[in-house]
Amino acid sequence: MTTTDRSVLISGASIAGPALAYWLRAHGFTPTVLERAPRLRHGGYAIDVRGTAVDVVERMGLLPAARRAYTQMRTFSTVKRDGRPGIEVSLALFGQDESTPDVELMRGHLSQLLYQATRDDVEYVFGDSITEMTETAEGVRVSFENGAPRTFGLVVGADGLHSNVRRLAFGPEERFRRYLGRYISIFSVPNHLGLDREVRLFNTPNRLTAVYSSAPHTGRIEPPLPGEETDPGANPEAKAIVAFATRREVPFDHRDTAAQKRIIAAVFAREGWEAPRILREMWNADDFYFDTVSQIHMDRWSHGRVTLVGDAAHCPSPMSGQGTSLALVGAYTLAGELAAATGDHTTAFARYESRMRGFAEQNQAIASSGLGIITPTTRTGIWLRDEGLRLASRMPGLARRADPVQKAANAIDLPDYSSPRRLREGA
Helix, strand or coil, X not given: CXXXXXXXXXXXXXXXXXXXXXXXXXXCCEEEEEEXXXXXXXXXXXXEECCHHHHHHHHCCCHHHHHHCCCCCCEEEEECCCCCEEEEEEHHHHCCCCCCXXXXXXXXXXXXXXXXXXXXXXXXXXXXCEEEEEECCCCEEEEECCCCCEEXXXXXXXXXXXXXXXXXHHCCHHHCEXXXXXXXXXXXXXXXXXXXCEEEEEEECCEEEEEEECCCCCCCCCCCCCCCCCCCCCCCCEEEEEEEECCCCCCCCCCXXXXXXXXXXXXXXXXXXXXXXXXXXXXXXXXXXXXXXXXXXXXXXXXXXXXXXXXXXXXXXXXXXXXXXXXXXXXXXXXXHHHHCCCCHHHHHHHHHHHHHHHHHHHHXXXXXXXXXXXXXXXXXXXXXXXXXXXXXXXXXXXXXXCHHHHHHCCCCCCCXXXXXXXXXXX
């Protein structure tokens, strides 16, 4: 195996990319992480690390720090159009309390932890993107928007739903993206409702307006290095979530934030409760996120020396709540299989996909239950959702045992790639 074969270019520095870099470095590879954004993306919305993914974070030595960033969310409640209370349930019903092994934290906090765990011995290149990839006898010749061309042994797309690597290696996104009939937007707003570790939501048919506030965190999880910027998004007062259902897709450019905000303003112009105030605050939000609720379905995740991990390969959609966990487990598995195959990418990619495909599919399958909870399409659907939550709150033990998310989150066994024998045998 040549030095070039041990070099791996990873496109994407959110969750899957830095996690993969961590494990590749641990196995003796030389990863380079490329990120289109000019710097690490801070802030973001709440994400979950569940089931087997908790074991991955623990094996990285990051679980104590992740638990310190726990959102501590307590309650979930609904409101009427005029603000009158509807139902209220404990989020412990959904496994979101400190008595469970799972962890909910802000996406930016987890991304920061992964970056801090890798930045000293992994090359990060910010503010650049891949424009062309050509496989040669030596590896993959990669051209960039800004940097000079380089050759890497392998290239991994860890660049999300709208993966640039997937587009270049496999073809247009439209071939693989499956629209689930919803759009979702999340952004920071002032905590004008005085929420304390709680979620409040208001529904009309096909529409959701929600606000939540997690436990406060004062800045970074650890002090920044000299010269680094402070994190303005680490302690947002609250997050607004707006979502809507529509059978037909609404055309938009996923990089045109102003146009996306205009879509939200038009769709929610007549909504009640806090919608008018949320829309006013939206125009000032610098962490605005908007996208379809979609999944990625592919027959294969690798092509030659190029492969995909996380949402780029098998996005389960935000409605599954499992995108982060899939990314962490996938990164661990891909790096481990490359080590087990001593860098033979053909063997490693096949084993990686064999281990991960069923796990990914089970987690994609649970997204439909999230659609019904977040955006019921009829008034009857809203009533049934609320009554179901009331019933579940009276029988929390039964609700936990029947939780499809927990079953999907634990539907894979992690190999021990640290064992030399297992590395040789790929066990």
